[in-house]
Amino acid sequence: MSAVTPTTRIPFLNLPEQHQALRQEIQDAIHPLLDGARFVGGETVTTFEQKFGAAHDCDHTVGLKSGTAALFLAMQALDIGPGDEVIVPAFTFIATAAPVMLLGATPIFVDVDPVFACIDPNAVEDAITEKTKLIVAVHLYGHPAAIDELVSLGNRHNLPVLEDCAQSHLSTWNGKKTGSFGVAGTFSFYPSKNLGAAGDAGAMTCSDEAFAQKVRQLSNHGRTGRYDHAFVGWNERLDALQAAVLTVKLGHLEAWTEERRTAAERYNRLLSNVTPFGSSLVLPTEHPDARHVYHLYVIRHPERERLHTALADAGIDTGTHYPTTLPAQSAFAEVPKRHSLPQAEAWAQECLALPLFPGITEEQQTYVAKVLGEL
Incomplete structure (x- = not known):
């Protein structure tokens, strides 16, 4: 190799440049929240949820603290627990499989396809047992998995399919957005994602209102009223400052x-x-x-x-x-x-x-x- 000296380093990702271009828009979005001390929930979060859901062909969106929280709470809402098996791809980030373990279930790792690195439907079918309760499809690198085939497979075996869309914002399969095929879609807004927050954030999308409500309650201490709690939940809500930043970025x-x-x-x-x-x-x-x-x-x-x-x-x-x-x-x-x-x-x-x-x-x-x- 001949010597080549770059004039500047080429970064893997250039978030400072992106944020510089959006500086005024972001400041205009967050200053009212700072002035009014409106940090948790409220109209800013609801607005983001509605806009994100519309952009992804989904009726319901629940804003959450991270993509990992979205996966965990979706699985918990599906009653995944001890004795259950969940089929996941062997090649993905740990957050896809970690909630399975945390809920006391067993992740069953299967192979991916050689072209797109997404979960292989044939490998999924081979792994189904009487203990299988869920299939997790990861749309890796931004390319959809064979999601219609996976959902069809799940339907034949009476198994829900959960979409891990952490890397697939606005990706489509046959013109339909990822996150709108399975029982739910989970999204990460980690800063490096295509749609990134100013910190950790995530969301879950689905078409079933009751399922969305269950995840929302799980993310908010099982709350049904200010001091009424139907069950023990978690504190995994999306905060308003992150929602404001995400709404600005969603427009781009x-x-x-x-x-x-x-x-x-x-x-x-x-x-x-x-x-x-x-x-x-x-x-x-x-x-x-x-x-x-x-x-x-x-x-x-x-x-x-x-x-x-x-x-x-x-x-x-x-x-x-x-x-x-x-x-x-x-x-x-x-x-x-x-x-x-x-x-x-x-x-x-x-x-x-x-x-x-x-x-x-x-x-x-x-x-x-x-x-x-x-x-």
């Missing part, structure tokens, strides 16, 4: 999503014939029935660590999502390993996420491709 989400898609298409062109260290890159693709929102632009290469090091030396930030499967984590050491996971293990060994964010420039992407092309 579609434009940001199109910028991500444009940047991904540019990478695909620039990297199509690149062969670092003598091996071709496997580039992300989009199913004809899907709208990929590219939360992450993830390539695959047999020498992932060498790529990471070389790009870092050239001033280019990258990410590894994820370097290990969940069954290989110490947290799940006692969970039975029933199924082989060749695709999940291959993804964990080879995946590398390149810088991609709204506002990334053609010059920056060309430089990334140049560095990769010279390896």
Whole structure:
């Protein structure tokens, strides 16, 4: 590789630039809350819930403290507990499976598909037993899982499907938004997400009013009145300051999503014939029935660590999502390993996420491709 010296570092994500452009809008949204000391619940939270639900084709949205809280409370509302089995993909973030364990149930890890890294419906069907109570579909990296097939499979076995949409804001399958197919959808608004808060936040979407009400009560100490509690719940409400920030950002989400898609298409062109260290890159693709929102632009290469090091030396930030499967984590050491996971293990060994964010420039992407092309 010839020496290349970048004029500036290329970040993996550029939130400071995004927030600078929105500074006045965000200040205008939060100042009334500060002036009126309206921090918990209220009209600001309700407004965000309504707008987010409308944007995702869902009748009901419950704002929550995090995506993890959304997963936990949705599972609790489905009465997941000891003796139950929940089918989850082996290749995802720990938050997908952790609530299963916390509720006393057993996560059953299954393989993912080789193209999109999403849960494999065939592997799901093979894993169903009389103890199975739930299927969790993760729309990984911003690409939908085969959600209609999974819901159909669930219906045949009388099993609900919970959608983990932490990375799939505005993603669609056959024109319908993720989060609107299963019994519920759970969303994360962690700052790095396509729609990110100024801290932790999340939401659950669904079409059933009673289910939404149960999750809302679970998130608010089981409350039915100011000092009336139908059951013991938690404190997992979305606060008004985060809702205000999210409402501002939601107004820009579609434009940001199109910028991500444009940047991904540019990478695909620039990297199509690149062969670092003598091996071709496997580039992300989009199913004809899907709208990929590219939360992450993830390539695959047999020498992932060498790529990471070389790009870092050239001033280019990258990410590894994820370097290990969940069954290989110490947290799940006692969970039975029933199924082989060749695709999940291959993804964990080879995946590398390149810088991609709204506002990334053609010059920056060309430089990334140049560095990769010279390896």
